[in-house]
Amino acid sequence: MADTSIIRPAATSREAASPSSETRPAVTLDAWSRLDWSEGLQIDLLEPFEKIQARTRNSTYELTILDGRNGDVLVRGGQFFPTVTRVRLNGCTAGGSCLKWRGVYCGFRIEFQIGSEVVVTTRVQSIARIQQTGAIH
Numbered sequence: 609m610a611d612t613s614i615i616r617p618a619a620t621s622r623e624a625a626s627p628s629s630e631t632r633p634a635v636t637l638d639a640w641s642r643l644d645w646s647e648g649l650q651i652d653l654l655e656p657f658e659k660i661q662a663r664t665r666n667s668t669y670e671l672t673i674l675d676g677r678n679g680d681v682l683v684r685g686g687q688f689f690p691t692v693t694r695v696r697l698n699g700c701t702a703g704g705s706c707l708k709w710r711g712v713y714c715g716f717r718i719e720f721q722i723g724s725e726v727v728v729t730t731r732v733q734s735i736a737r738i739q740q741t742g743a744i745h
Contacts, residue, residue: 648713651676661736696721
């Protein structure tokens, strides 16, 4: 059995008027540096084997942390990861050159790396940190 806590972005007045619109993060360096980064997780602060689920506009990704400091995770989801695959999670991006290192945040795209290949998701809509409960007998 698992307990799940979900992180979702706060709705802006524009989003309330248009529920289908995506969260659009600020893309200037000045605005990027002022973000409070409260709507997500830093995988480098999570313990090995902790699990999170990131839901994007197009897919749901299940992540198992192997070594958060190095970005090593197991991922399953989306068209590129139909089976569990070991990847490096570089962080999240607004789609430009800024990267929130080892972060997964609502409104941003997750950047995965496999060797020299980079896969970038659509924007994250919600993140669920899944806590495993109960002992195995």
